[in-house]
Amino acid sequence: MAGTAVEKKILKNFINGKWIEANSSRYEEVMNPATGEVIAKVPLSNREDLDQAVDAAQQAFCTWKKTPVPRRARILFRYQQLLVDHWEELARLVTIENGKSYEEAYGEVQRGIECVEFAAGAPTLMMGQQLPDIATGIESGMYRYPLGVVGGITPFNFPMMVPCWMFPLAIACGNTFILKPSERTPILANRLAELITEAGLPDGVLNIVHGAHDVVNGLLEHEGVKAISFVGSQPVAEYVYKTAASNGKRVQALSGAKNHTIVMPDADLDSAVANIISAAFGSAGERCMACSVVVAVGDIADELVERLVKAADDIKIGNGLDEGVFLGPVIRESNKERTLKYIEIGENEGALLLRDGRKDAATSAEGYFVGPTIFDQVKPGMKIWADEIFAPVLSIVRAKDLEEAIEIANRSEFANGACLFTNSAKAIRQFREEIDAGMLGINLGVPAPMAFFPFSGYKKSFYGDLHANGRDGVEFYTRKKMVTARY
Ligand code: NAD
Numbered sequence: 353m354a355g356t357a358v359e360k361k362i363l364k365n366f367i368n369g370k371w372i373e374a375n376s377s378r379y380e381e382v383m384n385p386a387t388g389e390v391i392a393k394v395p396l397s398n399r400e401d402l403d404q405a406v407d408a409a410q411q412a413f414c415t416w417k418k419t420p421v422p423r424r425a426r427i428l429f430r431y432q433q434l435l436v437d438h439w440e441e442l443a444r445l446v447t448i449e450n451g452k453s454y455e456e457a458y459g460e461v462q463r464g465i466e467c468v469e470f471a472a473g474a475p476t477l478m479m480g481q482q483l484p485d486i487a488t489g490i491e492s493g494m495y496r497y498p499l500g501v502v503g504g505i506t507p508f509n510f511p512m513m514v515p516c517w518m519f520p521l522a523i524a525c526g527n528t529f530i531l532k533p534s535e536r537t538p539i540l541a542n543r544l545a546e547l548i549t550e551a552g553l554p555d556g557v558l559n560i561v562h563g564a565h566d567v568v569n570g571l572l573e574h575e576g577v578k579a580i581s582f583v584g585s586q587p588v589a590e591y592v593y594k595t596a597a598s599n600g601k602r603v604q605a606l607s608g609a610k611n612h613t614i615v616m617p618d619a620d621l622d623s624a625v626a627n628i629i630s631a632a633f634g635s636a637g638e639r640c641m642a643c644s645v646v647v648a649v650g651d652i653a654d655e656l657v658e659r660l661v662k663a664a665d666d667i668k669i670g671n672g673l674d675e676g677v678f679l680g681p682v683i684r685e686s687n688k689e690r691t692l693k694y695i696e697i698g699e700n701e702g703a704l705l706l707r708d709g710r711k712d713a714a715t716s717a718e719g720y721f722v723g724p725t726i727f728d729q730v731k732p733g734m735k736i737w738a739d740e741i742f743a744p745v746l747s748i749v750r751a752k753d754l755e756e757a758i759e760i761a762n763r764s765e766f767a768n769g770a771c772l773f774t775n776s777a778k779a780i781r782q783f784r785e786e787i788d789a790g791m792l793g794i795n796l797g798v799p800a801p802m803a804f805f806p807f808s809g810y811k812k813s814f815y816g817d818l819h820a821n822g823r824d825g826v827e828f829y830t831r832k833k834m835v836t837a838r839y
Contacts, residue, residue, distance in 0.1 A: 363394045363538055363562055365401055366545045368408035369555025374562065375400045380535050385451035385681040386671040386719045394538045397563035402530070402570040405559040409501040409528040410576050412556025417498050417526045419554075421475045424524055428472040431520070431551035435465045438547060442540065444673065446512055449537045451680040451720070452635045453672040457512075463803075464516035467821070470803040474524035477826045490838045496830045498526030499602065500578040503571035505592065507584040508683050509638045509742075511537040515544060517807070517820045518581045523557055525829040530559045530577070532567045534584075536683055572596045579603065579828065581820065583640075586740070586766075586812050593815035604816040604828055606640070606809065608740040609768035612761035613643045613797070614783070616754065617650040619773035623795060625659045627773075631797030632746040633667060633724045636682050640813075641769045641791070641800045645730070645737060646748045647757040653750050657728050660746070661707050664724040669714040681720040682743050688720040691743035695725055698736040698747075703727040709744060732760050740766065754779055762788040767811035769799050790814070 362379070364371040374395030382392040395401075416424075435442065439461050446457035471477075482493040504518040511534065519529040533541035545560050561567050571577050572595045579602035582592040589607035596603040613631065615624050631643035648656050672680040682688050692710060699705055705727055709715060712723025722744055730737050730747040737747055751757040761770055771793035772783045780794055790808040793799030801807055806819035818828040 361392050363392055363542060365395065365397060365405070365562055366542065366558070366560040367405045368412070368559070369549060372404070374398070376563070380564070382449065382536065382538060383684070384448050385683050386673075388685075388718055388720070391448065392539055394535050394562045396535070397561050397567050399566065399570045401563070402561050402567055402574065405530045405561045406501060406574055406576040408556040409530055409559055412554060413498075413500055413528045416523070416528055416554060416557050419526070421478050421526070424526065425472050425474045427548075427552045428468055428474070428520060428524055431548050431553075432465060432468045432472060434547045434551055435461070435468060438543075442512060442543065445540045445543060447672040447680070449539050450508065450511055451672055451683060452638075453677050453680055456635050457672065460510055460513050464512040467513070467516040467803040468520045470821070471520035471524040478525060478830070480832070486836065490836060492834065492836045495833045495835065497833060499829065499831055500527060501576055502527045502529050502579045502581065502829065503577045504529060504531045505568055505571065505580065505582045505584065506531070506533050508534040508536040509635065509640070511540040512544070514583045515541055517583070517803075517825075519558055521821070521825045522581070522829045523553070525826065527829055528557050528559075530561055530571065532561055532563060532571060535562065535564050538562050568592070569595075572601070573599055577601065580605075581828070582606065583820070589815050590812075602828065604818055604820060605814070606807065606820060607813050607815060608742075608766060609640045609642070609809065609813050610644055610738065610740050610764045610766045611641060611769040611771070611789070612645045612647055612764065613771040613773070614647045614649060614754065614757040614761065615652060615656055616772070616774035616776065616779055617652045618775045619652065620775070620795070621652070621656060621659060624656065624773040625663050627797030628660060628746075629663045629667070631771075633664065633679050633744045634798075636680055636722070637744040638682060638742050639798070640809075641798045642742075643771065643797055644741065644746065645761075646746065647751050647760055648748055649751050649754060649757050653748075657706065657748055660748075661726055664707050664726060667724050669712060669721055669723060671719070679724060679744060682722060683720065685720050687743065688722055691722045691741060691745060694736055694739070694741045694743070694745060698727050698730070698734070698745075701734045701736065702729075703731075703734060703736060703747070704729040732763050738764070754782060758783065758786050762786075765811060766809075766813045768809035768813040769793065771797060771799060
C-alpha cells in the first residue's frame with residue numbers, strides 16, 4: 353500500500369507537523385477484524401503527550417486565525433484533490449481496520465470528501481451580517497471569528513467520515529485541532545494527516561494524539577481547549593457533554609441510536625426489502641443510522657418478514673476486501689460476544705428467532721463474524737427493542753396502523769433516524785409531523801444528511817445545541833463579535 357500509515361505498525365502521534373513517539377509506554381493492539389491479525393499498535397498517550405499537542409495547537413492558532421480565509425480554503429481544495437487521488441487506498445484502509453465491505457468503505461470516503469468540499473466554501477460560510485442604519489447615523493455589523501483549539505473524539509465505525517465531519521470545517525473556520533481517533537481504528541487518521549500536510553497545512557494546525565480515556569479526559573479538562581466535538585456511544589457522549597460543559601467548553605456530542613423503519617401495506621416491497629437489508633446489515637449493523645427495528649403495519653407483515661429472511665439468506669459474509677462480500681465482521685471479539693448474548697436475551701424475552709446468525713458458518717470461522725439475525729414478534733420494552741446492539745441483528749415489531757407504528761418508534765429513548773415506506777402522501781405527512789426523530793427517510797433506508805446539512809439527532813442521540821456539519825457546524829466552530837458604530 354502506498355503511504356506509510358500501515359507500514360509504520362507502531363503508530364505515532366502527529367504534533368506540530370511531526371510524527372512523534374508517545375511519551376506513554378502503553379500500547380494497544382489494532383486488529384484486522386476480518387482475520388484477527390494484529391496490524392498495528394496504537395499508543396495510549398498520556399497527559400504529557402496531550403499537553404504537547406495543546407501547546408503546538410495554541411502556537412499555531414496565533415498565525416492560522418489571521419491567515420486569510422481564501423488561503424485557508426485553497427489548502428482544503430488541494431486536500432480534496434489529494435483525497436480523490438488516494439480514494440482507493442483510503443477505502444482499502446477503512447476495510448482493513450474497520451471490516452466493512454470495500455464498497456461501503458468507498459462510499460464512506462466519498463462522504464468524507466464531501467465534508468472537505470463543504471469546508472472549502474469557508475469564505476462564504478465565514479461571512480458576517482450588517483445593517484447600515486439601526487438608528488440615525490448608526491450601523492451595526494456581526495463578524496465571525498474562530499474559537500481557538502478544538503478537540504475531536506471519534507468512534508471506530510466511520511474512521512474517515514466522522515473525523516472529516518470535524519477537522520476540515522473547524523480549521524477552515526480558523527481554529528486549530530487535536531484529533532483523538534478511536535483506538536480501534538486509528539490508522540486511517542494518520543493517513544488523513546499525511547495528506548493534509550502534503551496539501552500545505554502549516555504545522556500545528558491539525559494534531560493527532562492517539563489513545564483512550566486519558567486523552568479524552570485531558571481534552572475535556574484542559575483550559576487551552578475551547579470546544580469539543582464528540583461522536584460515540586450514548587454513555588460516553590453524556591459523560592463527555594457534562595464534563596466538557598462543566599469545564600466551560602462548547603460541546604457537541606453525537607451519540608447512539610435505535611432507528612425504526614415503518615413499512616405500510618401499500619409500500620413497494622421490492623424496494624423496502626432491498627433497502628432494509630442494506631440498512632440493517634450493511635457495515636455489520638455498526639452504523640448510527642442503521643435500521644435496527646422494522647415496524648410492519650397491517651397485513652403486509654407476513655410477506656415482508658418472509659422476504660427479509662430470504663434476502664438475508666443470500667447475503668455473502670466474509671472479508672470486506674473479497675469480491676461480492678456484503679457483510680463483514682463486527683469490530684472486536686468482545687463486540688461479537690456481546691451480540692451473541694443479545695441473541696440469547698431475545699430468545700429468553702420470547703421474541704421469535706426467525707434467522708439465527710449463530711448458525712452461519714462464518715460465525716465459527718476466524719475473525720469476528722456474526723451472521724444476519726432476524727427476530728419477529730418483538731415487543732416494545734424488550735431489551736432487544738430498546739438497546740442499541742450495534743450489530744447485524746434486526747427486530748421486527750408488528751403494528752395495526754401508522755398511528756400505532758409511530759407511537760412505538762417514539763417510545764425509543766433515541767431519536768437519530770426513522771424511515772417510512774409507503775406510496776401515500778397522507779401517510780408521509782403524518783409521519784413527518786408526528787415522528788420524534790431528527791433524520792427522516794421516505795422510501796429509502798439510510799437518511800444520513802449530506803455535509804451541507806446538520807446531522808440532526810436528538811433525545812439521547814445527541815447532547816448539545818449545534819449539530820455537526822452544515823450551518824450548525826459553522827456556528828459551532830465560530831463566535832461572533834457585534835460592532836455598533838457611529839461615525
Ligand atoms: P465509544 O463511545 O466506545 O468510543 C468513542 C470514543 O470515545 C473513542 O474515541 C473512545 O476512545 C472514547 N471513549 C470510549 N469510552 C470512553 C470512556 N469511558 N471515557 C472517555 N472516552 C471514552 O463508541 P464506539 O464504539 O467507538 O462507536 C460506536 C458508537 O458511536 C455507537 O453508539 C454509534 O451509534 C455511535 N455513533 C453515533 C453517530 C451519530 O452521528 N450519532 C455516528 C457514528 C457513531
